Amino acid sequence: MNLVKKLKISSRNYVTQFFIPKHEAANPRDIEIIQNYLCDKPKILVVTGAGISTESGIPDYRSEGVGLYQRSNHKPVQYPEFIRSHEIRKRYWARNFLGWPKFSNVQPNLTHKKLAEMEKDKKLLHIVTQNVDNLHAKAGSKEFTELHGNGYKVICVGHEGKDRCGYSIDRHDFQKILESFNQDLKEKAEIMKSESFRPDGDVEISSDDIKKFYLPQCPQCMGDLKPNIVFFGDNIPMDRIEKVVNLIINSDGILVLGSSLQVFSGYRIILQAKELGLPTAIVNIGATRADHLVDIKINAKCSDIMKEL
Template sequence: MLSALRDFILGHERLFVLTGAGCSTASGIPDYRDGLGAWKRRQPMTFAAFMGSEAARKRYFARSLLGFSKISAAEPNDAHRALAALEARGRIPLLVTQNVDGLHQAAGSQNVVDLHGRIDGLRCMGCGAILSREKFQAELVRLNPDFAALEAGHAPDGDADLEDVDFSRFVVPPCPACGGVLKPDVVFFGESVPRERVEAAYAAVREADAVLVVGSSLMVYSGFRFVDEAARLGKPCAAVNLGRTRADGLLALKLEADCAEALRFLL
């Protein structure tokens, strides 16, 4: 099957690439779903809960205080480097990632759409100001030194497994410009992906010769729709993913393998 993947990648000049959590697991960032596509843990924070509850925001940022330091220290793995190398050869006009870790750019990829945003920034929901998460992180640590000293398990997307803690004591600073609510500049469940990102991805699908999915179960419609569109246009689609995907019936090729191992031949 690896030779079939090699033939697929090398046999198409312009690949539309879509990546998911499985692309970053070799960098130490956990994924959300098991081999059947079911949740491994409870569903992540929703937009409605975050915006509607101060308690939910305190809980989110208390966990994120511990989780961000781990995701921000992650390094690209061979899957990221392989895709960057393929782009450098002019074979990937656009890479769309569902991940928020910025590891594709760290590996050298330049034509990247961060479909769900980036965890290293924050957006004020009042005035729209964009803030650096690094500076915000330092402020969280200053205001919550007792929380910063806690130990917690590593969870997806900069989260941490922190339970049985009184989150009401946690202090979340407001926007320094207007006093509004600060939210990670990522797309939460129940929140719409910005239209310009979706349109850029659809345009790239239309221009591509084929689609390659790397490390995504495609259970979330925001990613699945691009494979569905490619199939509708008669473009071949291949996937490297440990476990089932929502698009299994649309794929010309499916390889159940670790992403870094499967793509290492490109290096």
């Protein structure tokens, strides 16, 4: 066996051990059920969650035994805290700065690629993702809505409403700015590529590193900068919610992949689909908030199902 193949197998085993909860292999009947469910639904609306990205090496929050909440008492930063406290913003960005080189290098897996193929073959209407990791775009999908935003863009939140300056910058470009202000931590950011990171791409670092970190302000209005994601405690923009509602109305069914639907923004999609009498199906390892509502629930790893479709 050549070295490249050994490294790929080693990487796959590492991901399975640390990011994917224990599960049984998908059986032929499960695959047949989903195949039959999709065969007469060319306008299926696919909802994806963290469970499809764990196979790329991005940990999730809630999976049994391997999710961040299971392995530590860490809680993600809350939006009101981020807006209110310079120290919390500084801590967030210092951790994100050191985690970005590895997080941004994560690649899509079979499920992302399969969904991109389905879109190309006009076998789905749209993807609504709860993830902020940009992996659907990397896989080649075009028709997707990022319910909670995207960590690959940085925006100014220094002013509210009409007075907001509208400044934004690509996260890769912002990383270069952060490097210019934090040369002593730049080398450490490269070293951290070998470390594990949290679901949103940040890493655990020392209080000394946080103290040394310099966080620049918006160059247009000197306001505060944040990634273009919906933090816990924040609200999804109303135009995005309205878009998803219209997608549900125009679909012929819902397929949830890799989400426990514990966050209401995802659970609400199932509630709205059931109100409209639409068929619903879930593929996820472990229980979900909507198991009692859906027509089909398959307890399996998403790629085990998707690779056979």
